Amino acid sequence: MTLFNRQILLASRPQAAVTPDNFKLVETPLAPLGQGQVRVRNHYLSLDPYMRGRMSDAKSYAEPQPLDEVMIGATAGEVVESNHAAFAVGDKVAGMFGWQEYGTSDGAGLHKVDDTHVPLSAYLGAVGMPGVTAWYGLNTIIAPRAGQTIVVSAASGAVGSVVGQLAKLAGCRAVGIAGGPDKCRYVVETLGFDACVDYKAGNLYEDLKSATPGGVDGCFENVGGEGLDATLARMNAFGRIALCGMIAGYDGQPVPLAQPSIILRSRLLMQGFIVTEHMDVWPQALRELGGLVAQGKLQYRETIAQGLENAPEAFIGLLKGKNFGKQLVKLI
Amino acid sequence: MTLFNRQILLASRPQAAVTPDNFKLVETPLAPLGQGQVRVRNHYLSLDPYMRGRMSDAKSYAEPQPLDEVMIGATAGEVVESNHAAFAVGDKVAGMFGWQEYGTSDGAGLHKVDDTHVPLSAYLGAVGMPGVTAWYGLNTIIAPRAGQTIVVSAASGAVGSVVGQLAKLAGCRAVGIAGGPDKCRYVVETLGFDACVDYKAGNLYEDLKSATPGGVDGCFENVGGEGLDATLARMNAFGRIALCGMIAGYDGQPVPLAQPSIILRSRLLMQGFIVTEHMDVWPQALRELGGLVAQGKLQYRETIAQGLENAPEAFIGLLKGKNFGKQLVKLI
Incomplete structure (x- = not known):
C-alpha cells in the first residue's frame, strides 16, 4: 500500500496581507525509506510569525522560502519507520519538517524528546x-x-x-x-x-x-x-x-x-x-524551561487547529492576533 | 574701579525654533573675590547642540536650564585673580562658566590646561x-x-x-x-x-x-x-x-x-x-586626544563668533548647520 503525504507548498508571495491562495495543498506518494533514513509522522506543526518574513523575497536575515516547496516550520511527532541506528519506531521527536504530515530525514536536525513529564506539543512552544x-x-x-x-x-x-x-x-x-x-x-x-x-x-x-x-x-x-x-x-x-x-x-x-x-x-x-543565531544557549535554556514546565511553574496555552488543510487559515489568524497562546496545527 | 561682567541669560523657552529673544544680555558688577575663590576671564565659550535640550522644560536626562540664569556652557580662559592655593594668575583653565565673560569659582569643576602644544580653544573641542x-x-x-x-x-x-x-x-x-x-x-x-x-x-x-x-x-x-x-x-x-x-x-x-x-x-x-555619565573614560580619552592634536594627527576646524553679544545668533546658526567645525564664541 502506497502511503500518501499531504503537504502545503508556498504557491505565491503575498503582496500585502497573506491570503489563502498563497498556499497550495498537494498529495505526494511517499518513496520507500532509504538506507540511514528515518520517517516521522508529524503530530503537531508550529505556526510562528517569522514564517511571514520567509514568504517575502525582501532582503532579510534568512533566505526566502522557495516557491512550490513545502512551507518551513517546526514539527513534533513520532518515528513510524527507521533505517537509522539512533531512532527507533515509537520515539518522539522534534524537527523542522515543515507543513506536512510525514517527514523523512537522515537524522540531521532531528532530536528525541521525552514526553513523560512535558507534553509533546510543548516542545514547539514553551520548551521549544x-x-x-x-x-x-x-x-x-x-x-x-x-x-x-x-x-x-x-x-x-x-x-x-x-x-x-x-x-x-x-x-x-x-x-x-x-x-x-x-x-x-x-x-x-x-x-x-x-x-x-x-x-x-x-x-x-x-x-x-x-x-x-x-x-x-x-x-x-x-x-x-x-x-x-x-x-x-x-x-x-x-x-x-x-x-x-x-x-x-x-x-x-x-x-x-x-x-x-x-x-x-x-x-x-x-x-x-x-x-x-545563539545555539550555544539552547541546551541551558531548554533544560531550565523543561524543568519549569514539568514542575508546573511555567504555564502556557495553545490554540490548536485541526488538520493540515486548516494551517493557512490558522496562520492568517495568527498574524492578526486571533490565536490565544501558542498556535499549533494538529496533524493526526 | 568696579568691573562689569556681561552675561547672557535664558529669557524664555523656545516654542519651536530658537529665536534671539529667548536670550537676554545683562551687565552685572563683579563682587569682590571671596576667600578660597578664583576669578577667570573667559576667552572662549563653547556652543553645543545639547544646550537646545536644556532650553526646554520637557523631561530629559538633565534638569532644564533655569529661566533668568546664565546659560550653561563650557569655557576656556585665564585666571585673573586668585584667593585659591591651586590656581595662580595667568593659569589657563577650562570650566563650565556658561555664557559670560568672567567666571568666579571655588575651584570645583575647574581644571588647569596646558596650551603649549594644544591651543586653548581645542580644550573646548577635540580635546574637550x-x-x-x-x-x-x-x-x-x-x-x-x-x-x-x-x-x-x-x-x-x-x-x-x-x-x-x-x-x-x-x-x-x-x-x-x-x-x-x-x-x-x-x-x-x-x-x-x-x-x-x-x-x-x-x-x-x-x-x-x-x-x-x-x-x-x-x-x-x-x-x-x-x-x-x-x-x-x-x-x-x-x-x-x-x-x-x-x-x-x-x-x-x-x-x-x-x-x-x-x-x-x-x-x-x-x-x-x-x-x-562616563567620567571614568575622560582621563584616558583626553590624554589620547591631546597627544594626537599635539602631534598634528587630529585635525579640527573652528567657526568663531566674535563677542558675547553674538552668541545667540551663532547658536541659532549651529542648530541650522551654518557653522563649519567647532562653534566657539571669542569673548576677549
Whole structure:
C-alpha cells in the first residue's frame, strides 16, 4: 500500500496581507525509506510569525522560502519507520519538517524528546524555539534585576507568556500588552503577570502609564508600532529593549518608531536578535524551561487547529492576533 | 574701579525654533573675590547642540536650564585673580562658566590646561567634551575593527570630525554625511575620510550606497532623520549604532525612525549615551586626544563668533548647520 503525504507548498508571495491562495495543498506518494533514513509522522506543526518574513523575497536575515516547496516550520511527532541506528519506531521527536504530515530525514536536525513529564506539543512552544527566544532576549539582552519593571507585548503568546513568567521568577514586576479583555485576564490571572494592558481598549499609553508607576526598565518587543512607542515613552534611564518581532509591520507597510530621540534622551539600549543565531544557549535554556514546565511553574496555552488543510487559515489568524497562546496545527 | 561682567541669560523657552529673544544680555558688577575663590576671564565659550535640550522644560536626562540664569556652557580662559592655593594668575583653565565673560569659582569643576602644544580653544573641542564624546561612542559602543565601515553624520562638526579620524586611525573606512560641497570636500581632503555624502544634494540614500559598497558596520549618529534612515538601510548584520545626537528634531517636532524593523532584521544594537555619565573614560580619552592634536594627527576646524553679544545668533546658526567645525564664541 502506497502511503500518501499531504503537504502545503508556498504557491505565491503575498503582496500585502497573506491570503489563502498563497498556499497550495498537494498529495505526494511517499518513496520507500532509504538506507540511514528515518520517517516521522508529524503530530503537531508550529505556526510562528517569522514564517511571514520567509514568504517575502525582501532582503532579510534568512533566505526566502522557495516557491512550490513545502512551507518551513517546526514539527513534533513520532518515528513510524527507521533505517537509522539512533531512532527507533515509537520515539518522539522534534524537527523542522515543515507543513506536512510525514517527514523523512537522515537524522540531521532531528532530536528525541521525552514526553513523560512535558507534553509533546510543548516542545514547539514553551520548551521549544518560542521559549528559548523568551529566555535569550530576557536573560541576555534585558538582563533584569529583581524589582525592575519588564513590559512584554503579545503577552499571551508563545514567546510573551514565557517572558513575563521568567521575569516574575526573577523578582520583577511583569506587565503585558495584549489584545482584548480575555487575553488580559489570562495574562494576569493564569500567567501571574502584575498587570496587562489591552491595546484594543483605545487608551494604550495612559493604561500603560497606570500599569508602570515606576517606569519601565526592560521591554521585550514582539509587535512594534503604537505599543513600542508607548513603552519607550515610559522607559527609565538605561533601560533595555530586546527587539524580537515587529508583527505590526509584517504585511508590507513599515511601521515607524515615532520618537527615536527617547533612545538618546533615556540612554537606552535596543537590540534585535534571532534566536537561531545563539545555539550555544539552547541546551541551558531548554533544560531550565523543561524543568519549569514539568514542575508546573511555567504555564502556557495553545490554540490548536485541526488538520493540515486548516494551517493557512490558522496562520492568517495568527498574524492578526486571533490565536490565544501558542498556535499549533494538529496533524493526526 | 568696579568691573562689569556681561552675561547672557535664558529669557524664555523656545516654542519651536530658537529665536534671539529667548536670550537676554545683562551687565552685572563683579563682587569682590571671596576667600578660597578664583576669578577667570573667559576667552572662549563653547556652543553645543545639547544646550537646545536644556532650553526646554520637557523631561530629559538633565534638569532644564533655569529661566533668568546664565546659560550653561563650557569655557576656556585665564585666571585673573586668585584667593585659591591651586590656581595662580595667568593659569589657563577650562570650566563650565556658561555664557559670560568672567567666571568666579571655588575651584570645583575647574581644571588647569596646558596650551603649549594644544591651543586653548581645542580644550573646548577635540580635546574637550566633543572629542571625548567621539572617543566614547566610537570605542565603547561601536568598538570598530580594522576593515569595517563607519558612517558619521555632522561629519565636519566638532564630534563627527573626531569620530571619522579615530576610525581611520583604527584602520576603518570612514564615511561622513555633511551639508554642502565645501564641508564634504573638507571632510575628505583635510580630515582624511574615505568619502563624504552631501545630504543637501537630494540623493542621500543612493549617494550613501555608492560610498559604502560593503555596507555599514558602525554608525555614529549626531543628526537623526533621513540620514539615520539611510544609514540603517545600509547596515550589515550585527552593526552597531551609537546614538549621540538627534539635532534634526531639536526644534520640537519629533523626527520618526522610518523602518525600526531593520534593527530586528539586521540584529543591530542601538545605544544612546551622554558622555558626562562616563567620567571614568575622560582621563584616558583626553590624554589620547591631546597627544594626537599635539602631534598634528587630529585635525579640527573652528567657526568663531566674535563677542558675547553674538552668541545667540551663532547658536541659532549651529542648530541650522551654518557653522563649519567647532562653534566657539571669542569673548576677549
